[in-house]
Amino acid sequence: MNNSRRDLLKFAGISAAAAAVTGCSAVTGGASSTASDTKTAACKLLGKHQVVIIGGGWGGLTVAKELKKIDSKFDVTIIEKNDSFMSCPFSNANLGGLNGVNLSMLTHDYAQAVEKNGYGMLTAVVTGIDREKKVVHTSMGGVAYDILVLAPGIDYNYKEQFPTWSDAKIAQARRAAPGALVPGGEHVTLDRMVKNMDDGDVIITVPSGKFRCPPAPFERASMIANFMKNEGIEGKVIMLNETDSISKGAAFKESWKEINGDMVEHRSNCRIVDVDFDKKEITYEQTVYKDEDDTDGVKTSKTIKYSVFNLIPHNMSNPVIEMSGVATTPDAFKKVKMASSADKPVSFQTQSDASVYAVGDVVGHAIPPSGQTAIWSGKECAKEIAHVLHGKSYSVASALPYTSANVCYSMVNGNPEEGIMVNHEFMVAGPVIGSKGSVPKGDEANNKFRSTGLGKAAREWYRGAMRDLFN
Ligand SMILES: Cc1cc2nc3c(=O)[nH]c(=O)nc-3n(C[C@H](O)[C@H](O)[C@H](O)COP(=O)(O)OP(=O)(O)OC[C@H]3O[C@@H](n4cnc5c(N)ncnc54)[C@H](O)[C@@H]3O)c2cc1C
Numbered sequence: 029m030n031n032s033r034r035d036l037l038k039f040a041g042i043s044a045a046a047a048a049v050t051g052c053s054a055v056t057g058g059a060s061s062t063a064s065d066t067k068t069a070a071c072k073l074l075g076k077h078q079v080v081i082i083g084g085g086w087g088g089l090t091v092a093k094e095l096k097k098i099d100s101k102f103d104v105t106i107i108e109k110n111d112s113f114m115s116c117p118f119s120n121a122n123l124g125g126l127n128g129v130n131l132s133m134l135t136h137d138y139a140q141a142v143e144k145n146g147y148g149m150l151t152a153v154v155t156g157i158d159r160e161k162k163v164v165h166t167s168m169g170g171v172a173y174d175i176l177v178l179a180p181g182i183d184y185n186y187k188e189q190f191p192t193w194s195d196a197k198i199a200q201a202r203r204a205a206p207g208a209l210v211p212g213g214e215h216v217t218l219d220r221m222v223k224n225m226d227d228g229d230v231i232i233t234v235p236s237g238k239f240r241c242p243p244a245p246f247e248r249a250s251m252i253a254n255f256m257k258n259e260g261i262e263g264k265v266i267m268l269n270e271t272d273s274i275s276k277g278a279a280f281k282e283s284w285k286e287i288n289g290d291m292v293e294h295r296s297n298c299r300i301v302d303v304d305f306d307k308k309e310i311t312y313e314q315t316v317y318k319d320e321d322d323t324d325g326v327k328t329s330k331t332i333k334y335s336v337f338n339l340i341p342h343n344m345s346n347p348v349i350e351m352s353g354v355a356t357t358p359d360a361f362k363k364v365k366m367a368s369s370a371d372k373p374v375s376f377q378t379q380s381d382a383s384v385y386a387v388g389d390v391v392g393h394a395i396p397p398s399g400q401t402a403i404w405s406g407k408e409c410a411k412e413i414a415h416v417l418h419g420k421s422y423s424v425a426s427a428l429p430y431t432s433a434n435v436c437y438s439m440v441n442g443n444p445e446e447g448i449m450v451n452h453e454f455m456v457a458g459p460v461i462g463s464k465g466s467v468p469k470g471d472e473a474n475n476k477f478r479s480t481g482l483g484k485a486a487r488e489w490y491r492g493a494m495r496d497l498f499n
Pocket of ligand 1: 082083084085086087088107108109110115116117118119120152153154155179180181182208209210211240241244346348387388389390397398399400401402435436437438
């Protein structure tokens with residue numbers, strides 16, 4: 029059976045409502061479709077659904093499951109470009125070579141989620157959104173909706189960070205120094221690079237601006253150092269941070285000092301000037317400030333060699349957000365502006381369109397961009413949509429303040445396995461949901477942030493989250 033037929037069956041078989049209205053056949057499919065194929069396919073209407081969700085990640089899967097839990101009669105379909113789910117959370121534990129953690133533990137089968145929860149799923153790339161006609165265009169054809177949920181996650185903004193780089197150089201950066209901040213093959217590439225590395229340094233860049241999972245680069249440094257130590261690989265893990273900010277800073281610094289000594293090094297205020305991917309050389313400029321009043325600082329240019337390079341570029345909302353044409357914040361990230369009214373002070377409805385909602389890392393609330401936040405938001409967004417479909421009203425503000433809406437663990441050691449955590453409370457903060465974080469001491473008896481208890485809790489959290497999304 030060819031790909032297009034199989035993908036169409038996947039869609040039609042999963043969603044009875046779609047099959048009923050499907051009057052067309054998709055001619056091509058998948059990410060490899062040519063532009064003209066995509067255009068042809070985009071003209072065909074595959075079907076219509078009450079709720080269409082773009083993105084089968086942490087936010088999208090949660091909205092779909094919750095809607096079906098609230099009312100099994102709701103007709104809900106997800107459009108997702110990847111064939112299978114790959115988790116970013118716990119991918120650093122995989123790089124660290126923690127006991128029993130491997131790539132297959134990060135990978136999940138969408139069919140399981142669909143079977144268990146009863147929503148539909150179309151494997152296709154979203155290529156455009158017509159909000160007037162209420163149709164999402166995809167590489168497989170058009171999908172009409174009553175309510176649309178935007179949950180496409182983030183993308184990289186190489187162009188903003190490296191305006192002089194050609195498309196070919198950006199493509200080389202993606203291959204040779206993958207960011208590994210989005211689900212998919214980049215995690216496999218970075219894993220291969222780390223697991224096959226020779227002696228030498230691993231360089232991780234930390235971007236400025238809003239980026240996915242602020243503790244992720246720092247946890248990655250701890251975990252790669254753990255792997256290198258266990259394998260006897262000579263070298264350092266060096267973080268080149270564009271700012272001086274470190275999420276869970278005191279906790280990470282404590283663990284680097286006490287576990288890794290000088291093997292892990294954090295360098296503040298480092299701007300990447302250029303990279304020679306063939307020579308494996310990075311040129312960067314570091315600014316050192318004398319004190320808080322020193323605004324200019326002293327700039328020094330340095331060139332360093334690397335064995336493995338994890339270039340985490342600036343982040344931005346996935347281009348699906350721009351395709352939708354909803355209002356976004358004026359910064360480079362372009363968060364979705366959310367609706368606010370006297371009845372519903374905070375909401376997952378977009379400011380621009382009452383039929384369009386957003387969840388996950390793209391939302392314009394002042395809440396951390398994490399998987400746990402996406403789950404919490406997805407549940408609240410589903411409640412809002414379910415009330416609308418039932419002709420009622422629901423205000424997310426009624427669920428706030430919410431203690432421990434986001435609990436995020438980071439692994440800092442492999443032997444013994446130790447973790448640290450941050451806990452966020454969410455609250456109404458003007459027209460948006462705000463948050464307040466705290467980093468507790470995991471081992472109060474020894475006055476340490478890290479503990480084996482938090483290491484265990486990290487594993488339990490991951491197992492629980494996968495159950496939440498797939499069972
Ligand atoms: C290394 C790392 C570690 C992390 N650790 C943690 C942690 O410990 N705890 C925690 O809570 N969070 C963690 N996170 C953060 C978490 O992964 C994200 O916050 C979460 O995935 C956001 O969910 P989302 O639904 O917004 O996006 P995603 O989960 O990325 O889902 C978006 C989906 O949309 C799909 N998509 C995008 N464009 C299109 C298109 N055009 N057509 C069709 N489909 C499309 C994508 O393929 C993807 O499946 C970590 C992240 C990283 C990178």
